[in-house]
Amino acid sequence: xxxxxxxxxxxxxxxxxxxxxxxxxxxxxxxxxxxxxxxxxxxxxxxxxxxxxxxxxxxxxxxxxxxxxxxxxxxxxxxxxxxxxxxxxxxxxxxxxxxxxxxxxxxxxxxxxxxxxxxxxxxxxxxxxxxxxxxxxxxxxxxxxxxxxxxxxxxxxxxxxxxxxxxxxxxxxxxxxxxxxxxxxxxxxxxxxxxxxxxxxxxxxxxxxxxxxxxxxxxxxxxxxxxxxxxxxxxxxxxxxxxxxxxxxxxxxxxxxxxxxxxxxxxxxxxxxxxxxxxxxxxxxxxxxxxxxxxxxxxxxxxxxxxxxxxxxxxxxxxxxxxxxxxxxxxxxxxxxxxxxxxxxxxxxxxxxxxxxxxxxxxxxxxxxxxxxxxxxxxxxx
Numbered sequence: 001x002x003x004x005x006x007x008x009x010x011x012x013x014x015x016x017x018x019x020x021x022x023x024x025x026x027x028x029x030x031x032x033x034x035x036x037x038x039x040x041x042x043x044x045x046x047x048x049x050x051x052x053x054x055x056x057x058x059x060x061x062x063x064x065x066x067x068x069x070x071x072x073x074x075x076x077x078x079x080x081x082x083x084x085x086x087x088x089x090x091x092x093x094x095x096x097x098x099x100x101x102x103x104x105x106x107x108x109x110x111x112x113x114x115x116x117x118x119x120x121x122x123x124x125x126x127x128x129x130x131x132x133x134x135x136x137x138x139x140x141x142x143x144x145x146x147x148x149x150x151x152x153x154x155x156x157x158x159x160x161x162x163x164x165x166x167x168x169x170x171x172x173x174x175x176x177x178x179x180x181x182x183x184x185x186x187x188x189x190x191x192x193x194x195x196x197x198x199x200x201x202x203x204x205x206x207x208x209x210x211x212x213x214x215x216x217x218x219x220x221x222x223x224x225x226x227x228x229x230x231x232x233x234x235x236x237x238x239x240x241x242x243x244x245x246x247x248x249x250x251x252x253x254x255x256x257x258x259x260x261x262x263x264x265x266x267x268x269x270x271x272x273x274x275x276x277x278x279x280x281x282x283x284x285x286x287x288x289x290x291x292x293x294x295x296x297x298x299x300x301x302x303x304x305x306x307x308x309x310x311x312x313x314x315x316x317x318x319x320x321x322x323x324x325x326x327x328x329x330x331x332x333x334x335x336x337x338x339x340x341x342x343x344x345x346x347x348x349x350x351x352x353x354x355x356x357x358x359x360x361x362x363x364x365x366x367x368x369x370x371x372x373x374x375x376x377x378x379x380x381x382x
Contacts (some may be wrong), residue, residue, distance in 0.1 A: 077280020
């Protein structure tokens with residue numbers, strides 16, 4: 001908005017030409033989102049407390065989490081308001097290269113699913129019913145719908161003439177690859193759907209400790225900001241052996257706005273948390289990470305920078321299916337006594353072996369930073 005409204009006056013006031021620099025607008029978006037989180041945060045917190053929008057404790061969590069049932073949820077509204085308002089202010093929107101429009105749409109779509117899920121959980125809690133929230137198949141249907149829509153759009157309307165729609169890249173290899181064989185381009189739609197759905201659910205599962213999902217998401221968005229910036233520049237992409245996507249650098253604005261909003265949210269979400277992001281925030285963040293990775297064609301890099309999200313998801317899958325197999329093959333008592341993890345998701349396993357909550361969070365952040373460095377190494381090692 002600032003770009004579109006102020007740049008026409010650059011002839012009279014040359015200083016406004018700085019708006020053409022993505023780096024300046026990206027930093028401006030991060031700072032704006034951070035400041036907005038400090039403004040809208042207390043307002044949203046008061047509203048959540050006034051309406052008694054309290055977090056329901058998930059089944060299977062350690063006993064030490066029992067007191068968290070008095071902490072308000074839906075704090076993802078702080079992230080979404082701060083980040084998206086900042087993107088609207090600092091982004092440069094284009095219908096020919098609609099990176100920002102697509103990213104905002106998918107983020108809002110996933111956030112709406114999470115908001116509905118949180119609302120239904122709270123309503124069921126007030127009515128004395130079990131906190132199931134949105135029926136699982138309906139939630140999955142909403143996520144899959146977003147993935148299919150994105151996959152079809154990217155397949156049928158390539159964002160760049162030098163890049164086929166049904167394509168992706170592999171870490172450590174130059175340029176792009178056409179993902180499916182000729183005649184099977186629809187496989188790309190399934191691939192994109194898997195990325196969007198899997199990432200949103202992985203972040204949702206990771207959101208179980210104060211500051212964990214927010215910190216890891218900030219690290220991931222910061223990493224993708226660098227990828228977006230290099231892919232969107234002809235000189236950098238040529239030097240690094242990447243493909244070039246015109247205007248992809250605008251996603252740097254989106255990613256750093258998310259980083260600023262998440263850092264601001266951590267002010268309220270750090271242990272002991274004043275508010276939880278809820279599914280409103282976790283599903284939106286996962287959807288945002290997935291759509292950025294898909295738009296930049298770095299879906300496999302997402303698995304690197306989000307390795308802990310993947311590990312959290314796999315820990316739940318492995319725990320569930322191994323337990324079911326052992327219960328069927330042996331007995332319920334045997335399955336309960338021989339679990340793969342003491343408790344799933346993975347962060348609860350480390351709590352069970354004696355790590356304090358703050359230790360788990362900070363150590364996972366450190367691992368997340370190391371994963372980000374490894375992902376960034378793929379920029380040059382090709």
